Amino acid sequence: MKNFEIVYGDCGAGKTTEIARRVKSLALNRAEEGLMGFENRIYVLVPDQYTLATEKFFLSLLGSNLMVYVRIYSFKRFCRLILERTEGVFETVLGNVGRKILALESVKEISPSFEFYPNGYKNMRFVNLVTETFRLLKSRGISAETFLKISETENNGKLFDIARSYAVYESLFSGEYFDPDDLYTLASKSILSSGILSETAVFADQFKTFNANEREVLCSLFESGAEVTVSSLGNGGYGANEPMWGVEKNIALLLGKIKKLGGEIKKTVLREQVRFKNDEMRFLAENLFVDNSSVYNNRTENIKLYRASDLFDEVENAAAEISELIRSGYKYSDIAVTARDIDVYTGIIEPVFEEYGIPVFYHRKTPLRQKSPMTFILSVISAVVDGFSEENVLTAYKTGFLNAEENSVALLENYFRKWKYAAASFTRPFVKSPNGFGSDVADSESVEKLKIINNLREYFVEVVSKIKDCGKKNSVKNYAKALYETMTFVNMPDKIAEVADFYKTFEEHALYSEQVRVYDMIIDMLDELVFVCGEREVSLEDFRDVISSAAEESDIAVLPTSVDRVVTGTVAMLPFMSQKAVFILGCAEYSFPREVSEDKLFTDEELLILEEKHGIEIGMTSDRKVNYEKFLFTIASLAASEKCFFSYARKGLASSFESSYIGEIRRLFPLLSVEESPLQSGFQGKEKLIINDRTAFALYSRTKAPELRGLLEGTRYIDFIDRGYSDRQSLSADMAERLFGKNIVLSYSKADKFSECPFSYFIRYGLNIVPERRAEMKAMEFGTLIHKGLEKLLPFAEDKDADLDAAVSDFSEKELEIILSGDSPTETFRENYKNVIKKLRRVLYRFREESLSSDFVTVARELPLNSEEPSACPPVRLPLSDGNYITMTGVIDRVDMFSNHGKNFYRVIDYKTGSKTFSSENIKNGIDMQLLIYLYSVVQREENAVPAGVSYVIANPAVVKLKRGEIGQEAKIKNRESKSGGGLILDDRDVINALDKNNLYSNKPNLDGASKVSAEGFAELFDDVLSSLTNIGEALKNGRIPKSPLVYGKIDGCKYCDYGPFCLNKQEPRGSRVRMSSGKEDNADA
Known part of the structure; x- marks a missing residue:
């Protein structure tokens, strides 16, 4: 029996380098002896996420000639290799979906007699926890029989519930398939029985700990005669509160098993720090979270701490620092960016790094659940289980697998948004107007829209019919068949292939491969369900939940498309290898470290009983979780050889305070200065944030800081920013004409919108974005x-x-x-x-x-302003500087006329249901020009026409409060006056008397809330509105759409604007022209 070797060393001690040296020496020996067979190869086992990086590392070290003697595997792939070699063909290994459904069935079978979880099977989260517990028990080598005995010994009802479910779960595995966690046991037996690896050398590197299955494989290799060498963090002398203590405790279990086999253990302890290239990093490695640690009393250059204002600021700082490192000679692959949860920064890292020209690779696996084919599958099943809800229907349509135009789906979505409806009514035709209340459902536009919407409704009902026909309970086989037929009905394979070919055309090989794999994974999942329990009856809801849960745990990895990229990912999964600089984001309290809570299934007390009395570790106690967080922080902090950058943001994380770990860093380095966000530091020393035009523009757009502008004065960047902002406020003449027309046509509401805010007008009427x-x-x-x-x-x-x-x-x-x-x-x-x-x-x-x-007679109602109908009133049409026109259209609610001395006096009335008051100041600012333009249009069509007035009539009057004794005529007067929104009336006695011949109003000089205006006054007001209308036309022709809202008195162009999300960088608001010319404050009350 050969020696079992272990290479100890702290972070940075060179364990991987030592393993590589030994591998290279053996490879040279194999080459000299010509030993190339399976039995003579050198196997290097690493965690799954390290396989690609390790292969690149060894290929670079050994070259292609020596690499033929070396193979890099994860434990799982290695065990499969062994079984394929020894057994030829072995039983089918179940995936996530097979295990989930068997776990669900085992819980359902025992649940009637459960003491703690009688209805647990109804909650998929509970089933997931149970499945994970089964997996942990198997990985620890604990059989159902052993766990049952333990639960009986402890007289613990909860343990007994889980143990009985575990026993049923194990019994459900037939000879045709087995649990993937049994792979290790089968491989271990084959290693011993076959002896095919007795002449091999096996190295295990980069593991933080080994689970029971992995320990079993290593022991079998050693027992069979293979040379086995493992590396381990630690030096044999850590205290219980230090991060590495758990690692040393774990490795002791492996060494104990080797000793029981009678093996000699050869230990090598690497005590010299070979990774770290400067005193600061070496000091950090020697003292971080170590009892009785020292203090570094010099200023730091290679360890930095940044306090950001928000997540964008935090990532921008990292990008700027990376750019400086690149300029100093670093490669992108020398740098890693990590966080406890990197997903917090999703949608921020990519665009910011792109601005700085930094190539980045996300080292992460995306759950199958997030891919559009699986989203479609779950939404159509949910439509049958939960009903045809808005969410289920629209989600299915938006995946793109249903045959529908985007505009048609938008119509359906808008219909849903407009009309609340019961999901059960989806199967009946929609009959309400797509345009809402008061709209004629029989007009041609509504009829056409309803036809499109109902076609989509009928099509969706047809799509889900195969699944619906299976009912709420059926066999797994029938559900899987119905689902496959649904996927085929919508041509899912062809549509996925189209997308894949699109990616391939543009040489996006990683995305091409992902698209192909997604469909294969779904088909494999359905095949596995049928294979495991095809005839077993389940509810459709359980079928959906099992698929959903399994898809959430089935990952799709993407390979990097180039070598030289910054790598980023979560601390727990990122393979740190040969990095010179590491950026650790999100070092805020409750983010890193995470907030610790008890296990969802077992209490700390129960976990301790299982571990201390029975040697079973199936979960971490709260104390262990605290230590694990320290361990991860240590691994990340010591991953780089030269520089470590810590940062956290005041906004966007679980807490605005720095974490206790940063407190530890600051304790070790008391002279470490905290860099502040540019907004806090006045941009002093922040030139590094700006490396090109894009970064200058992006930073200024986000902060609008005067200090930044001052910093950039005299540089080329300020011209770029000014040009960019100038361009942002205007469109080209060609684009303006395409959006607004050659001859501009306005309604009064459009004119108001432009006067309140030109940019809002652009969004609403130029881009035609309408809030539903x-x-x-x-x-x-x-x-x-x-x-x-x-x-x-x-x-x-x-x-x-x-x-x-x-x-x-x-x-x-x-x-x-x-x-x-x-x-x-x-x-x-x-x-x-x-x-x-x-x-x-x-x-x-x-x-x-x-x-x-009144002697005024109504001569027109709903009178349109256009030049096409003979009965209509000609619209206002004004020439513009380019020879084209601006035209004001609309519909006048009511026109009254009074004839006197050969003249016709016209009054225009508009009905308002909300509060409305007439204001000459508004008119001069381009607001509420409607009535005067209407009146101008009416009087221009005949020679003897005279403007007699304009008036708002409130159709939703306020409640009138009467004083004691106010009855009869006085009450009528008050009631009438409450219904007026004011207006203008010609200062002419005959006109005023004609308007109120029965003397119904209390104050003739201010008739019906209207102000008296002379004929000359009307002429001036007409000039004002025509001038304002012309100015609007000229602005639109020239594409001037500044983000400058009109704000004064009760007018506020931003307050009720629907387009706030589009307007991130608005200019200073404009004040009232009237008030500015008179010297009054812009924000004075009207």
Whole structure:
């Protein structure tokens, strides 16, 4: 029997270098002797995530000629190799989905007699915990029989529940397949029985610890006669509170087994630090988390600490530091970026590193659950299990596997957003208008949209029909078959192949390979389900949950497409090899270290009983977890040979405070200075953050800091920034014409939007991005219904003999039928609708009263402004500097006329359901020009026309509070005045008297809340609105769309804007032109 060798050493002691030296020496011997067979090869076993990096390392060290004598494997791949060699063909190894469903079945079988978890099988999270416990028991070499005895000895009901489930789980494995954790036991037996590895040399390197299965394989190799050498962290003298103590305790278990086999253990302890190239890193290695550690009393250059304002700032600092390292001679592959949870920085590292021109490779495995084919599968099954919810239907459509145009899916999504509906009603045709309340479902646009939406609805019902036909409970085989038929029905294989070919065309080989593997993994998963328990009956919900859980644990790894890249990943999974510099992000409390909690299945007390009394470790106690966090931090901190960068952010992590580990670093290095975010430091010394135009522009866009601008003055970067911001505020003439038209057509709402904020106008009307809203009885829908009612019922109001109540009731019933389209209204909806109709009735009676008291006659209702219809009013059409025009269109709610002395006096009225007051200041700022433009259009069409006034009529008046004794005529006056939004009235006695011949208003000089204006005043106001309209036209023609909201008084272009997410860098707001010219404060009240 040969010696068993172990190479001890702390981080940086050169364990891998020593292993490599020995491997090379043996390879040279094999080459001299010509020994190339399977039995004479040199095997290097490493953790799965280290295989690729280790292969590259040894290929570089040995060259291709000597590499033929060496093979790099993980333990699992090595065991498969052994079995293939010795057994030829061996039983099928189950994957995640097979194990999950057997674990679920074992829990369900025992659950009726469970003491602690009677309904645990209904919770997939519990099933996952149980599955993981079974895996741990197997990896520790604990049989169901042993665990049952332990549970009985301890008289612990919880342990007994799990032990009985474990026994059933083991019994479910037939001779046709076996648990992957049994792979190690079978391989160990084959190693001993076959003796084929008795002349081999096996090295195990880079392992933090060995589990029971791995220890069993190493012992079998040693017992069979192979040369076995392992490396291990530690030096044999760590205390129980130090990070390496757990590692040494673990390796002692392996050495104990070797001794029982009668083997001699040869120990080599590497005490010299060979990795670290400077005093600071050597000091850190010798003192981090070590009892009675020293203090480094010099300033540090190679250990840095950065306190960021947020996650972007933290990553930008890392990118800037990396760029400096590259300029100083580093390669990108010399650098690693890590964190306890690197996913926190997803969506930040890639774009920031791209700005700095840094190639990066994420060393991570993506769960199959996150891939679009699996998302589609789960969403269609969920549609059957949980109903045709908005989420299930849209998720399936957005994966791209269903035959539907993007615009059609957008219509369906908008329909969902607008109308709340019960999932059960999805199978019935949609009949409500896609445009919401008050819209005619019979108009051609609505009919076409509904046709598209219903086609998608019918198609989706057809897609899920195969699964639905299986019912809520059926055999696994039938469910798998139905799912496969569904995938085939939507042409999933061909569509995945199309995407894969697309990636291949652009030489994205890693993504091409991933696409091909995804479909194969899904098919393998279904095959395994049928193979393991094809005829077993399960619920569709369990079938879905097992697939979902298994897909979450089935990973897809992506290989790097080039060698020279910065590598990034979580501390626990990142293979640190030959890095010169390491960046550790997220060193905030509760982030690194993570917050420690007890095991979900077993308490600390139960775990300690299993470990201390029975030698079974199936989970970490809270204390052990604390030590493990220290261990990971130590591994990351000492991974680099030259430099270590620590950082954390004040915002974006679990805590804004530095972690206790950073406190330890600062204790060891009292002169270590903390670099602050540029925003805190005034950008002093932060030139390193700017290495090109893109980084300068990005940093300034994010911070808008005057100090940064001062720092950049006189450099080429400031010109680039100014040019970029100038370009951001304008479009090319060609693009402006494509978006807004050659001849610009505006409605009053568009004009208001532009005046409030040009950029908001660009998003809404240039890009046509419209926020969708639920079809509910809210302000907007209330207004639509009121307007529709006024349009249809005003003739009844003006006819004093008409039955107005009957007309309102008839209108109410018909509209309600259109809105509901067969659905049953809720009580809240009924109450809201009733209140709307009540208000409509009150407004109509007011108009009846007004018509009897006025000599003004209504001559037009819903009068359109366009030049195409003979009965329409010609719109305002103004010339622009390029020879084209801007035209103002719209629909006038009502036009009244009073004829006197051969002249026609016109008054324009607009109905408003919200609060509205007339303001000349608004008009001068380009807001609320609607009524004056309408009035101007009306009076321009005939010679004897005179502007008599404009007025808002509030269709949703406030409640009137009367003083004691105010009754009769006084109450009527107050009620009428509450319904006015004000306006303008011509300062002409005949006009004023004609408007109120029955003297209904209390104050003739301020009639109905309207201000008196002379004929000259109207002319000036017309000039103002025409000038504002022309200015808007010129701005749009020239593509000027600055992010400059109008803010004064109650006007705020940002307050209710739907496009805040698009506007990250707005300019200073504009104030009122009136107030600026008069010297008043911009934010004064109106």
